[in-house]
Amino acid sequence: MESKKQAEEAIMAAAESGDVGDGDKEINSKLSLKSALWHGGSAYDAWFSCSSNQVAQVLLTLPYSFSQLGMVSGIIFQVFYGFLGSWTAYLISILYIEYRSRKEKENVSFKNHVIQWFEVLEGLLGPSWKAIGLAFNCTFLLFGSVIQLIACASNIYYINDKLDKRTWTYIFGACCATTVFIPSFHNYRIWSFLGLGMTTYTAWYLTIASIVHGQVENVTHSGPSKMVLYFTGATNILYTFGGHAVTVEIMHAMWKPQKFKYIYLYATLYVFTLTLPSATAVYWAFGDQLLDHSNAFSLLPRNGWRDAGVILMLIHQFITFGFACTPLYFVWEKVIGMHDTKSICLRALARLPVVIPIWFLAIIFPFFGPINSAVGALLVSFTVYIIPASAHMLTFKSASSRQNAAEKLPWFIPNWTVMYIVNAFVVVWVFVLGFGFGGWASMTNFIKQVDTFGLFAKCYQCPPKILPSKNHTITMYH
Numbered sequence: 001m002e003s004k005k006q007a008e009e010a011i012m013a014a015a016e017s018g019d020v021g022d023g024d025k026e027i028n029s030k031l032s033l034k035s036a037l038w039h040g041g042s043a044y045d046a047w048f049s050c051s052s053n054q055v056a057q058v059l060l061t062l063p064y065s066f067s068q069l070g071m072v073s074g075i076i077f078q079v080f081y082g083f084l085g086s087w088t089a090y091l092i093s094i095l096y097i098e099y100r101s102r103k104e105k106e107n108v109s110f111k112n113h114v115i116q117w118f119e120v121l122e123g124l125l126g127p128s129w130k131a132i133g134l135a136f137n138c139t140f141l142l143f144g145s146v147i148q149l150i151a152c153a154s155n156i157y158y159i160n161d162k163l164d165k166r167t168w169t170y171i172f173g174a175c176c177a178t179t180v181f182i183p184s185f186h187n188y189r190i191w192s193f194l195g196l197g198m199t200t201y202t203a204w205y206l207t208i209a210s211i212v213h214g215q216v217e218n219v220t221h222s223g224p225s226k227m228v229l230y231f232t233g234a235t236n237i238l239y240t241f242g243g244h245a246v247t248v249e250i251m252h253a254m255w256k257p258q259k260f261k262y263i264y265l266y267a268t269l270y271v272f273t274l275t276l277p278s279a280t281a282v283y284w285a286f287g288d289q290l291l292d293h294s295n296a297f298s299l300l301p302r303n304g305w306r307d308a309g310v311i312l313m314l315i316h317q318f319i320t321f322g323f324a325c326t327p328l329y330f331v332w333e334k335v336i337g338m339h340d341t342k343s344i345c346l347r348a349l350a351r352l353p354v355v356i357p358i359w360f361l362a363i364i365f366p367f368f369g370p371i372n373s374a375v376g377a378l379l380v381s382f383t384v385y386i387i388p389a390s391a392h393m394l395t396f397k398s399a400s401s402r403q404n405a406a407e408k409l410p411w412f413i414p415n416w417t418v419m420y421i422v423n424a425f426v427v428v429w430v431f432v433l434g435f436g437f438g439g440w441a442s443m444t445n446f447i448k449q450v451d452t453f454g455l456f457a458k459c460y461q462c463p464p465k466i467l468p469s470k471n472h473t474i475t476m477y478h
Helices: 002-017 022-038 043-054 058-069 071-105 117-125 127-156 165-181 185-213 227-240 244-252 263-292 304-336 344-364 370-395 399-403 416-453
Strands: none
Touching (some): 043 244, 043 263, 043 304, 058 185, 058 227, 058 263, 071 117, 071 244, 071 263, 071 370, 117 370, 127 165, 127 304, 127 370, 165 344, 185 263, 185 304, 227 370, 227 416, 244 304, 370 416
């Protein structure tokens, strides 16, 4: 394996110098094509990965959040949490660089080993922080994968309602299980590029279709009307811009991880061009109807444009499922001692047990929309906001650690006092409003869904069926 890699590198070096024969050129062209599609590690690859992973199925639930928050609060929270998420992603990148630089000074090699967030926390702060990071990160990624499966079933139903959403969950669970064959984030180059194109199409379809459709008759925009709905919507937006639980793995896949520091911010700025127009336009057109329709596709008339959006989002959710599951695959491989195995097939087989609980949870809790807010409040608030900010403050609490830091303060932070004030604000804000009020509101709403539809709901928020033999409407299933 090592000799093959060296041979590839030699051919690439020879190609750059022009010292290759016809046979070598043919081999080189094949390697170049493979690298172009399969092996990604540039700053551009990281940007595509962050942008693609940040906005997936949540694009379809943001109008629902706007109906809970109201137009003004919806826009403010999107911008605020977008920049807050970019800040904590920056902190994670700084902690990764600090950890790696310290280990490399100790001559530790990371060959055939993917560094993960919980390992960064252990290396910088000790085993107790490893346990905290591992628990929150893995649980968040587990439910993040669950949400992608739920979204797949919710979306495909608007193209083919002959099968209920639970049955579609079975089918897409099997499809998404094929992500076990994708070795690492290096191999998501083409998928990240395509995924971002798919969400871009869907976002602008939602925007244009809503404007063309116009406002429904007697449309009302009463949000915010209840405190529980207000904080539920705010927490869904917290979840939207808290998709950097895979930041460390994306950084590790880069050839030069030091370049990552501002990539998440650039990704967020692009995501704003997708989320703000689409959520605003759909809420403007349908208003309070969205309170009972958490998936924006459900209110738009069916046509070829909508069906194309549904299909593209299905493909993208498959990609995002892989993004969320890959770190879980790594953790599981390390637990069972398979992480250094070079055989893709053996690693794929070892990874399969990770998919089973995800499949099962998606069938138990099919509440597309409300589950996003619950995960945001209880898991995202800690995983990607509170823990990184707290870890950064503790890592650099001593004067010597600040003086010897691998990365200096960003240009817009004049001193360490300001850095600590910003991080403390993040911790307090997210703990009180995100975890506290958001947790209360989102769990209240989540329990309401359980009471209304029950666990293992066969078809969550499906419209009533009309029996052809009778002239009245009955609810066939929830």
